[in-house]
Amino acid sequence: MTDRSIIIIGAGLAGLSTGCYAQMNGYRSHIFEHHSKPGGVAAAWTRKDFLIDGGIHFLMGHRPGQSIYDLYRELGTALEGCCTDMTTFGRLIDEVGGMDLHVTHDLDRLADDLKAIAPDDTKLIDDLIATARAMQGATASWSSGMAKTPELMNPLDYLNMFWANVREVGIWRTYKAFLGSYSRPVADYVRDVNSPLLRRVLVNLFLPEVPVWFVLMLLALLADRQIGLLAEGCPGFVRPIEERYKALGGEVTYRATVEVFLVEKHRAVGVRLADGTEHLADVVVSAADGRSTIFDMLGGRYVDKKIQERYRSWPLIRPWVMASFGVAREFPDEPHFSLIMLKEPIPLGHKVINDLYLRVFNYSTKFAPPGKTVIQASFETEWDYWENLQKDRPAYDAEKQRVAEEVLARLEAHHPGLSPLVEVSDIATPYTTWRYTLNHRGAYEGWLPTAKNITTFIPRTLPGLSNFYMAGQWVMPGGGVPPCLFSGRHVVQILCKGDKKQFVTSIA
Numbered sequence: 001m002t003d004r005s006i007i008i009i010g011a012g013l014a015g016l017s018t019g020c021y022a023q024m025n026g027y028r029s030h031i032f033e034h035h036s037k038p039g040g041v042a043a044a045w046t047r048k049d050f051l052i053d054g055g056i057h058f059l060m061g062h063r064p065g066q067s068i069y070d071l072y073r074e075l076g077t078a079l080e081g082c083c084t085d086m087t088t089f090g091r092l093i094d095e096v097g098g099m100d101l102h103v104t105h106d107l108d109r110l111a112d113d114l115k116a117i118a119p120d121d122t123k124l125i126d127d128l129i130a131t132a133r134a135m136q137g138a139t140a141s142w143s144s145g146m147a148k149t150p151e152l153m154n155p156l157d158y159l160n161m162f163w164a165n166v167r168e169v170g171i172w173r174t175y176k177a178f179l180g181s182y183s184r185p186v187a188d189y190v191r192d193v194n195s196p197l198l199r200r201v202l203v204n205l206f207l208p209e210v211p212v213w214f215v216l217m218l219l220a221l222l223a224d225r226q227i228g229l230l231a232e233g234c235p236g237f238v239r240p241i242e243e244r245y246k247a248l249g250g251e252v253t254y255r256a257t258v259e260v261f262l263v264e265k266h267r268a269v270g271v272r273l274a275d276g277t278e279h280l281a282d283v284v285v286s287a288a289d290g291r292s293t294i295f296d297m298l299g300g301r302y303v304d305k306k307i308q309e310r311y312r313s314w315p316l317i318r319p320w321v322m323a324s325f326g327v328a329r330e331f332p333d334e335p336h337f338s339l340i341m342l343k344e345p346i347p348l349g350h351k352v353i354n355d356l357y358l359r360v361f362n363y364s365t366k367f368a369p370p371g372k373t374v375i376q377a378s379f380e381t382e383w384d385y386w387e388n389l390q391k392d393r394p395a396y397d398a399e400k401q402r403v404a405e406e407v408l409a410r411l412e413a414h415h416p417g418l419s420p421l422v423e424v425s426d427i428a429t430p431y432t433t434w435r436y437t438l439n440h441r442g443a444y445e446g447w448l449p450t451a452k453n454i455t456t457f458i459p460r461t462l463p464g465l466s467n468f469y470m471a472g473q474w475v476m477p478g479g480g481v482p483p484c485l486f487s488g489r490h491v492v493q494i495l496c497k498g499d500k501k502q503f504v505t506s507i508a
């Protein structure tokens with residue numbers, strides 16, 4: 001069977017990827033997207049002369065040698081020239097403890113710096129760094145493990161993956177990563193750490209819930225120069241994928257919100273949009289928010305115990321406030337990312353904000369006019385607080401204004417004289433994330449990547465419903481650019497298998 005039609009919900013990275021692979025394999029696809037442009041949470045917007053990038057911080061696998069790189073190429077992204085190597089993962093500034101640590105790609109330097117702040121943890125640091133070093137290169141075989149959907153993998157595929165890992169990382173470190181101490185959540189692992197400063201470093205390198213191996217993998221990728229910064233921001237990454245999709249013959253309609261999936265005899269047959277129009281297809285793929293897909297648009301009719309349990313108890317990524325400023329000055333020596341642990345927390349609702357994650361867009365001229373820079377401070381926050389507040393627009397706006405002032409006051413300690421140079425302020429709340437992407441409770445990366453969830457396989461299909469598939473961050477726990485792009489590929493691989501076709505790819 002060839003030339004079957006597919007409707008895809010969502011022109012985020014997963015939806016665009018599904019569309020591209022569908023077109024490469026002879027399907028006729030049409031994407032319906034709620035927003036007025038592609039990218040989903042990989043979003044950017046302009047304020048006066050400044051480009052505010054509210055998405056992707058860094059891209060993994062931007063250099064040849066990884067199957068992630070092949071994936072980017074198949075999808076039409078030209079990374080040469082628009083992706084620069086990241087040499088510093090970030091700077092950790094502890095205003096109370098007085099620590100100022102640069103986490104660089106040089107693992108020897110990192111080991112020395114960590115030992116300097118935590119001399120009682122030398123043995124532990126040596127083993128962490130040795131494991132990160134052992135993982136260098138191994139990340140290539142891990143990423144190739146994602147190229148094929150788990151639905152189509154056989155025991156031999158898993159055995160090959162396991163052996164590749166053992167060969168590259170060693171049996172002892174493989175054991176530690178899968179079953180031993182490095183499989184524990186970082187927050188749990190740091191109980192064995194003596195130094196409070198080292199504990200703070202490890203917990204803040206990524207999220208405290210991820211397993212230790214995940215953080216070590218990031219360090220390995222950094223050391224391998226396999227983490228890049230998008231010099232043109234999210235638009236420079238998303239636009240070529242959308243162009244590739246259209247060049248392959250795909251259709252996309254923006255400002256088109258799907259409200260209901262049309263189902264006949266437990267077979268998906270199309271969608272009804274908010275404007276009342278109905279659109280039919282042989283196959284329907286949702287690359288949109290998982291909860292609204294399953295429980296609203298399908299009425300919760302196609303679930304099993306596992307799905308119910310997941311949506312009842314799995315934690316979501318904690319949503320963010322992003323305070324961005326267009327500033328009339330340059331920051332030539334500032335690392336692109338810093339975590340500032342505040343001496344004076346910011347009160348917000350019933351909580352306080354203890355940490356600011358500062359992003360400085362000083363690595364490209366695309367974000368601001370000459371001599372100026374966009375800086376952005378983000379922090380975790382509560383969905384309910386902002387969702388309630390937005391019902392009273394003046395109060396919501398006033399709180400955004402107050403947050404901007406509080407954030408600037410804290411940044412003044414590091415960059416005196418900053419406030420008068422601010423030309424543009426932009427505050428995006430979790431409610432903003434929901435409004436533009438419909439992700440449940442502003443969860444911009446879907447599920448929280450806990451040590452358990454991150455390795456849990458979520459099927460791309462729903463029980464009892466045929467001709468229906470899911471792609472994107474709600475079936476790839478923890479989200480992220482490569483997993484979401486791969487998930488679109490996975491759906492088309494399953495379709496091809498069902499249609500007895502050879503899955504093919506092509507490079508633009």
Ligand SMILES: Cc1cc2nc3c(=O)[nH]c(=O)nc-3n(C[C@H](O)[C@H](O)[C@H](O)COP(=O)(O)OP(=O)(O)OC[C@H]3O[C@@H](n4cnc5c(N)ncnc54)[C@H](O)[C@@H]3O)c2cc1C
Pocket residue numbers: 009010011012013014015032033034035038039040041042054055056057058059060256257258259287288289436437438439444445471472473474478479480481482484
């Ligand atoms: C600030 C930030 C930083 C990040 N940093 C990184 C990073 O450094 N590295 C990394 O790998 N990843 C990062 N990510 C994560 C990564 O960008 C996401 O996991 C990924 O882009 C999600 O893609 P998606 O297509 O699955 O979902 P989404 O982007 O949410 O796309 C879903 C699309 O579906 C549309 N939609 C929803 N409901 C409907 C409906 N009913 N009808 C029509 N359309 C609908 C939405 O409008 C949206 O466009 C970051 C994300 C954010 C927000």
